[in-house]
Amino acid sequence: MTHGSDRDGGTAGALGATIRRDRWGIAHIEASTADAAFAAQGWVAADDRIWQMEWDRRRALGRWAEVVGMAGAREDAFFRRLGLAAISQADYAALQPSTRAMCEAYTRGVNRWLADHGDALPAEFEHHPAPPEPWAPWHCVAVYKLRHIFMGTLTRKLWRGRIMAQAGPEAVLATVGDVEADSAIVPGDGQHQYSPGHGQHQDSPGHGQHQDSPGYGQPPDSAGDGPRPDLLADAASVLDACAADMAALAAAMDSDGASNSWALSGERTASGKPLLAGDPHRGIEFPNVYHQCHLRCDEFDAIGMGFPGVPGFPHFGHNPQVAWGITHGMCDDTDVFVERFEPGPAEAGESVASYRLADGTPVQWRYETLDIRGEGTVELQCGSTPRGPVVLGDPADGVALSMQWTGMFGADTTLDAIWPMLVADSTADLVEAVRPWVLPVNNLLAADRSGAIAFKIRGRVIERSPASRWTPVAGTDEFAWDGLAQVPFEELPQWSDPARGYLVTANNRTADSGPFISLDFAGPSRHDRICELLAPMSDATVADMSAVHADVTSLVAPRVLDLITEYAVECGHELSHTLLDMLADWDHAMTADSPPATVYAVIKRRLIEGIVERLGISGAELGAAGWPPAAEASRMAAGAATRMLCERNLDVVPGLDNPIARRMAASACVDEAAAELEQRLGGDPQLWEWGRVHRMASPHPLASALAAARDLHPPVDGCAGDGDTVRQGGTAPETGERAIHGSVARYVFDLDDWDQSGWVVPHGVSGVRGSGHDLDQRQAWLDCELIPMAYSPQAVASVTVNEHEI
Numbered sequence: 043m044t045h046g047s048d049r050d051g052g053t054a055g056a057l058g059a060t061i062r063r064d065r066w067g068i069a070h071i072e073a074s075t076a077d078a079a080f081a082a083q084g085w086v087a088a089d090d091r092i093w094q095m096e097w098d099r100r101r102a103l104g105r106w107a108e109v110v111g112m113a114g115a116r117e118d119a120f121f122r123r124l125g126l127a128a129i130s131q132a133d134y135a136a137l138q139p140s141t142r143a144m145c146e147a148y149t150r151g152v153n154r155w156l157a158d159h160g161d162a163l164p165a166e167f168e169h170h171p172a173p174p175e176p177w178a179p180w181h182c183v184a185v186y187k188l189r190h191i192f193m194g195t196l197t198r199k200l201w202r203g204r205i206m207a208q209a210g211p212e213a214v215l216a217t218v219g220d221v222e223a224d225s226a227i228v229p230g231d232g233q234h235q236y237s238p239g240h241g242q243h244q245d246s247p248g249h250g251q252h253q254d255s256p257g258y259g260q261p262p263d264s265a266g267d268g269p270r271p272d273l274l275a276d277a278a279s280v281l282d283a284c285a286a287d288m289a290a291l292a293a294a295m296d297s298d299g300a301s302n303s304w305a306l307s308g309e310r311t312a313s314g315k316p317l318l319a320g321d322p323h324r325g326i327e328f329p330n331v332y333h334q335c336h337l338r339c340d341e342f343d344a345i346g347m348g349f350p351g352v353p354g355f356p357h358f359g360h361n362p363q364v365a366w367g368i369t370h371g372m373c374d375d376t377d378v379f380v381e382r383f384e385p386g387p388a389e390a391g392e393s394v395a396s397y398r399l400a401d402g403t404p405v406q407w408r409y410e411t412l413d414i415r416g417e418g419t420v421e422l423q424c425g426s427t428p429r430g431p432v433v434l435g436d437p438a439d440g441v442a443l444s445m446q447w448t449g450m451f452g453a454d455t456t457l458d459a460i461w462p463m464l465v466a467d468s469t470a471d472l473v474e475a476v477r478p479w480v481l482p483v484n485n486l487l488a489a490d491r492s493g494a495i496a497f498k499i500r501g502r503v504i505e506r507s508p509a510s511r512w513t514p515v516a517g518t519d520e521f522a523w524d525g526l527a528q529v530p531f532e533e534l535p536q537w538s539d540p541a542r543g544y545l546v547t548a549n550n551r552t553a554d555s556g557p558f559i560s561l562d563f564a565g566p567s568r569h570d571r572i573c574e575l576l577a578p579m580s581d582a583t584v585a586d587m588s589a590v591h592a593d594v595t596s597l598v599a600p601r602v603l604d605l606i607t608e609y610a611v612e613c614g615h616e617l618s619h620t621l622l623d624m625l626a627d628w629d630h631a632m633t634a635d636s637p638p639a640t641v642y643a644v645i646k647r648r649l650i651e652g653i654v655e656r657l658g659i660s661g662a663e664l665g666a667a668g669w670p671p672a673a674e675a676s677r678m679a680a681g682a683a684t685r686m687l688c689e690r691n692l693d694v695v696p697g698l699d700n701p702i703a704r705r706m707a708a709s710a711c712v713d714e715a716a717a718e719l720e721q722r723l724g725g726d727p728q729l730w731e732w733g734r735v736h737r738m739a740s741p742h743p744l745a746s747a748l749a750a751a752r753d754l755h756p757p758v759d760g761c762a763g764d765g766d767t768v769r770q771g772g773t774a775p776e777t778g779e780r781a782i783h784g785s786v787a788r789y790v791f792d793l794d795d796w797d798q799s800g801w802v803v804p805h806g807v808s809g810v811r812g813s814g815h816d817l818d819q820r821q822a823w824l825d826c827e828l829i830p831m832a833y834s835p836q837a838v839a840s841v842t843v844n845e846h847e848i
Contacts, residue, residue, distance in 0.1 A: 057081045057151055057848045064841040066829055067807045067815030070336040070345075077147045079339040080353045084151025084177075085848055086335060091350035091809040092155070093166040094329045095185065096174045097743060098351055102184035103127045104412070109170050110747040111415040121188075122410050123424045123433045129450045130187055134180035136453035140461060145179040148353040152177040154848075164810045166744050169751050171415060177351075183457065185351035187449055189331065190482045194375035196445060198562050201678050203378075203513040208658040209694075214512065216694045217682035218561050221551060225566040225573075227485060227497060228537045228553035300549060300564060300770050300783060301369035303487045304572055304590070305495040307543040312581040313794035316489035319587040320367045321785040322357070323770045328740045328756045329809030329816075332358070332787045334801060336833070342464040345833055347787055347801070350809075354460035357484070358789055360799070360833075363467045364490040365791035369547045371499055373483035374560045375448040377510045379429040381517035383437035397437035399427060399517070405437075429522050443514065446523050448502040449481040456480045459500075469496040469538065476500040477531050483559070485547035491793050497545045499534040503557055511561050529557045544576045565685060567597040567766045575768075584798055584828070587790040590768060592826035598766040599630040601688040602646055609701075609708035617716040618709075620727060621645075632771070634733030634762040640779075641730065643764060644719055647775050648711040650683040654775075656697045676776030677783070680765070733760030735779040736771060740804060754811055759824055769826060790828060797837040800828025 059073035059082035069086040073079040087095065100106045104122035106114035121127075134142065153176050160173060167173060205214050303320030311317050324331055332347040335355075346359020357368045386398035386405070398404050407425040414420060425432050427444045435442030455478040462475030469488040473496060476486060483501030488494075504526050507515075515521045535553040537545065549564035575590050576582075603625055613619060621641045628638035659679060685691075692698045698707055723730045738761045742754040761781055763771035772783030785804070792798040804823045808815040822829055832838045 057085060057154060059085075059848055061086060061846055061848060062838055062842040063844040064832060064838070065843050066818055067813070068334045068336070069807075070832065070838045070842070071338065073337075073339045076339050076341040077143070079337045079342075080144050080147035081151035081154070082848060083335060083337055083348075083353055084148035084153075085155045086151075087148075087333060087348075087350045088152045088155035088159075088177075090807055090815075091329055091333055092152075092159075092174060093164045093744075094809045095152070095177075095351040096170075098185040098188050099177075099181050102130065102181075102188040104410075107412060107414045109415060110744070112417060113747040115412060115414050115417075115420070118412055119422055120433055122412070122422055124191075124431050124445075124450075125424065125426075126187060126191075127184060129454075130184035131180045133187075133454040134183045137183075137455060138458050141458050142179060144353050144461060145182045145457070148182060149177045149179045165812075166751065166754065169744060169748055182352050183454070186349060186356075186456070187454070187481065189349060191447065191449060193370060193482055194373070194447065195560070195562060196376040196378065196447075197674060198678065199376070199378050199513055201675060205657070205659050206513050212694045213657050213659075216686055216691050219682075219685040219689055219691065221561060221563060224551045224563065225569050226551045226554050227545075227547050227569070228535050228556075230554040300568075300765065300772060302546075302548045302568055302572060302768060302770075303367045303369050303485065304544060304546045304576060305487045305489050305497075306576060306579065306582055307495050307539065308493045308793075310543045310576070310579050310582055311794075312583050313792070314493075315491065315792070315794035316493060316495050317582060317584065317587055317790060317792060318365045318367055318487060318489040318495070319590065319788075319790040320358075320369065320487070321591055321770070321788040322369070323772070323784060324786045325782060326738060326740045326784050326786060326804055328742045328754075328805055330786055330803045330805050332803060334803065334807050336838070337464075343833075344464045345831060347789070347803075352457075354464060356456070356460060356463075358787065359463075360791050360796065361464060361466065362491075362796075364469060364472050364488060365793060366463065366472055366486060366488045367789065367791075368484040368486050368500075370549055371483035371485050371501060371552065372549050372560045372563050373448075373501065373503055374506075374511055374558070374562070375481075375483065375502075375504075377429075377446050377506065377521065377523070378514040379427070379444045379446070379517040379521060380514050381427050381429070381432065381437075381442055381444050383440055383442065400440075403428065405432075427517060428519070428524070429517055444517060448483075448504055448528075451502075451504065451523055452480075452528075454480045468492060469494045472496075473498045473536070485549075485552070487545055487547060489791065489793050493793075494539055495545055496536065496538040497547065498536040499552060499559070501534075503529040503534060503559065505529065505558050511558075533557060542577075544573075546572045546576065548572060565598070565681070565688075565766070568768050568770075571595060571597050571768055584790045584792055584800060588788075588800070588826065588828055591785075591788050592762075593768040594632040594763045595768075596630050596632055596764065596766045598684060598688060599628075599632075599642055602649070602684070603628075603630075603642065605687055605690065606645060606649075606708055606712065609704045610712045612705055612709040613712050613716075614709075615713040615716040617720060617727065618712045621712060621716055624727060632732060632736075632762055632764045632767050632769075634731065634736070634760055636732045637727055637730040639732035639764075640719065640723075640735055641715065641727070643732070643736070643773070643779055644715040645711055646684070646687075647680075647773075647778070648714055648718075649687060649708070650680050651775050652707055652711060653683040653686060653692075653695055653698070654679045656695050673774050673776045673782060676774035677765075677772065680773070680775055684766070731760075732762065736761060736764070736773070736781055737779075738771070738781040738784060738804075756805060756811075756817060756820075759820075761824060762826075785823075788823075788826070788828060789831070796833040797830070799831040799833065801831045802828050 058078040062070040071082040104118040107118045300323035305318045308314040336345040344361045346355030382400035383397040386396045405425045410422045412420045430444045430446035432444045458478035459476045466472040468490045472488045479500040480502040486498045488496045535556045548569035550569040551563045552559045624638045632639045745751045745754040763769035765772035771781040789801040806815045806818045832841045
């Protein structure tokens with residue numbers, strides 16, 4: 043396929059739009075009507091990302107194994123059992139007519155592209171058994187849901203269930219740490235006020251406690267609230283039973299939590315108008331999750347980053363008057379239930395045994411067929427309990443897991459917010475526009491040209507029993523969601539025009555008061571560092587915002603190093619004292635050319651490995667043979683162990699519960715790090731630059747599943763930062779120092795002059811390897827630079843290199 047070609051699209055009928063591609067291949071679409079603009083957006087998305095759209099759609103529909111065989115079978119089984127396709131169809135039917143019309147127009151554009159390019163599909167389709175099928179409007183809902191289902195608390199609750207079974211409740215509490223001591227997005231002197239009482243069971247007063255009420259920080263064995271020991275045993279056994287299912291979901295997961303956003307009022311900028319900036323963090327893959335585009339028509343003029351397969355700009359963008367950006371709110375959006383089963387009466391014509399709940403409650407089962415390439419077909423038993431669909435485990439074993447998720451509890455009206463966002467005139471309008479938002483819960487920041495800046499939690503928040511916050515819970519009526527109501531939109535935290543002149547969100551704790559949001563916020567280090575950088579600014583520019591993007595100073599490193607300095611006093615390796623001296627003189631900046639950053643990272647990894655091994659939560663039980671997948675479990679363990687190190691909360695760790703043991707362990711970690719680095723990088727520590735080991739891999743999912751497609755992987759490069767710095771480069775002990783998590787976009791919106799705004803993604807706007815725009819933003823991303831975000835007609839004209847009608 044020729045990317046950005048000047049062909050007129052053949053004879054399928056004109057969409058009525060002009061597409062101007064700039065020097066980076068980004069499409070600036072101009073149309074007379076909104077209908078034509080959305081149709082053109084669908085056409086452009088297909089032109090840039092049709093394989094990515096097909097991949098997301100196949101996974102959402104449970105049909106990925108039709109392409110990759112057994113590598114996709116268990117993932118397909120999960121989504122079939124969940125019933126994501128049927129849920130998406132029902133949610134689409136519940137959308138406003140105008141929203142459905144938007145999706146229909148988008149679909150028309152996708153299918154127009156497919157009709158005209160059936161003989162010029164991207165290279166990935168050489169490995170597919172069939173070309174993509176026509177797009178349907180409800181697929182827009184399905185692929186959006188797919189991108190967010192694993193960003194919630196499903197993974198963490200199963201992981202904590204394993205820790206509970208292995209190490210007990212005190213270890214679970216230690217991994218969460220003192221959440222209430224962390225900095226909040228909305229501090230106690232913020233403007234939000236909360237009236238408790240929402241979200242309780244209608245017949246069970248006391249459920250749905252809040253962060254400022256008793257029970258928020260209690261460990262999961264607290265009297266009256268926590269799961270019982272026999273439940274924990276069941277949870278452990280079912281996780282063992284469905285270990286292969288868990289491991290197979292590794293490719294489907296999109297990791298939670300590590301994004302930044304901030305807004306400065308005009309009082310702190312050179313122009314006197316606000317600046318809004320940020321960078322979302324996810325697992326880095328190719329093609330990149332976000333797609334840059336610009337839509338102009340008589341009804342609106344908006345530019346931003348969307349999801350291929352979804353119209354509009356749900357997360358990042360601006361129109362003539364207002365800009366918006368988000369970070370993940372880290373909301374507790376999923377509960378997991380341990381269900382007990384026994385054989386039930388067989389239904390006529392059934393080829394698979396039937397089961398009912400142990401209390402006699404019948405379960406309605408349906409049977410679906412998985413088509414597995416190269417293997418034939420498999421019949422899959424799917425059913426739901428009063429808590430939710432059974433997604434993991436086998437009822438024949440007497441126990442399996444069901445789940446409930448805010449994305450399927452009531453109609454998901456998220457896409458109803460897209461049009462109102464595109465035409466909002468102010469921050470107040472934008473906040474009102476997101477009232478229908480359901481999935482996921484976001485920290486929304488907005489700024490407008492009048493000078494206002496605002497923060498608002500958007501999304502469906504449902505408060506449940508405190509016990510449900512920690513681990514899987516019993517499959518009983520006590521924990522069912524029936525009778526629960528979501529927290530009213532007005533009660534979700536918000537803060538406008540703070541006197542300090544800036545707002546910051548970084549997945550950290552939401553507010554000092556308000557509804558319960560989560561136990562699983564990110565630590566405060568990125569939030570606090572951004573606040574440090576913004577506080578002295580009085581005449582900030584776009585360049586200053588890029589400098590914040592690029593900041594790699596770790597606020598965690600000094601706390602970890604204090605512990606190392608105190609306890610690593612018995613080192614025996616000849617290099618160990620040299621390394622400790624290097625760390626003593628280090629500025630705590632994780633720059634790509636820093637040898638001390640490498641030393642720190644490897645010693646820290648070894649400390650983390652020691653903690654999780656002593657707790658008994660490493661190895662097969664928590665890795666590849668269990669839930670969650672090895673790298674994700676390792677990443678969560680690293681975050682928990684880092685918090686324990688920073689809080690000096692090591693008394694619950696066997697073998698680290700006294701000073702002598704800690705001296706021995708810390709000294710051993712330094713010695714082991716010295717030996718490892720000498721072997722890996724040579725004998726001269728001054729050559730151990732961080733970028734040599736901290737390398738960004740961006741796997742192509744098809745290339746990961748099929749060896750024949752491995753040439754689709756993009757190159758690997760060294761990069762700065764780590765999991766605790768503003769410039770994100772998250773790692774996991776399982777994969778060493780490789781960067782597996784990072785900025786999937788960066789942006790700055792200049793409310794004074796939109797044409798001074800900038801953005802960048804890790805690769806390029808195109809997902810077509812070899813197109814010329816698949817990797818042309820890569821160097822700017824590596825250098826933490828922005829490319830121009832042309833918006834005005836004059837600016838667009840100045841960067842246009844190709845123009846054609848569709």
